[in-house]
Amino acid sequence: MSDQPLIRARELTRVYRLGGGDVHALRGVDCDIAGGDYVAVMGASGSGKSTFMNMMGALDTPTSGELVIAGQSLLNRRPDELSKFRNETVGFVFQQFNLLPRTTALDNVALPLLYRGTSSKERRERAAACLEMVGLGERMDHHPSQLSGGQQQRVAIARALSNEPKILLADEPTGALDTKTSEDVMDIFDNLNASGITIILVTHEHDVGERAKRRITFRDGVIVEDTQ
DSSP, X not given: OOSSOSEEEEEEEEEEEETTEEEEEEEEEEEEEOTTOEEEEEOOTTSSHHHHHXXXXXXXXXXXXXXXXXXXXXXXXXXXXXXXXXXXXXEEEETTOOOOTTSOHHHXXXXXXXXXXXXXXXXXXXXXXXXXHTTOTTOTTOOGGGSOHHHHHHHHHHHHHTTOOSEEEEESTTTTSOHHHHHHHHHHHHHHHHTTOEEEEEOSOHHHHTTSSXXXXXXXXXXXXXEO
């Protein structure tokens, strides 16, 4: 791991201004995450863990504080700059897979590369390699409806890897899966981290959190526990 943190947050706040008043989702969060780390972000509903995750993926912007990811400050960035940052730096895995239903596994995985402007040949080669990486080399031409939940999540992981991200963010990645399938998916995350990929996953499942090297627990918008 580098001496410089891949992610540096200082006094990070996020306030949502709603009709009934202000909601303080994050209240002065300080956190460093090193390259190659494997972090489970935990906490009850409304604790701030999802807001923190959205900040890490540039899906939301801080109200105040400092947030530097991969050497780039994410404060006061235009939407197009944030979009470019996401495409070049972050891969996302969601609980509900978010695959295009009428599109093959191969084309689902290649989608982030299309947005980047990668050539068709290179898109297909890279997408195929990512599907092989998650054990779906024989399912490239299948549509989501022809795949099990676990296989769909593998496609989603391959899609997240297609743009060779510095950070893989997973939001409740096993939430829609049974226990055995969850373990298989977590094995993939373990192997990806062992290969050097930085992984941050949000989960409320303690057995999933135990797989990570580090657990950060939120309550009421602040970090109350940070366990290596």
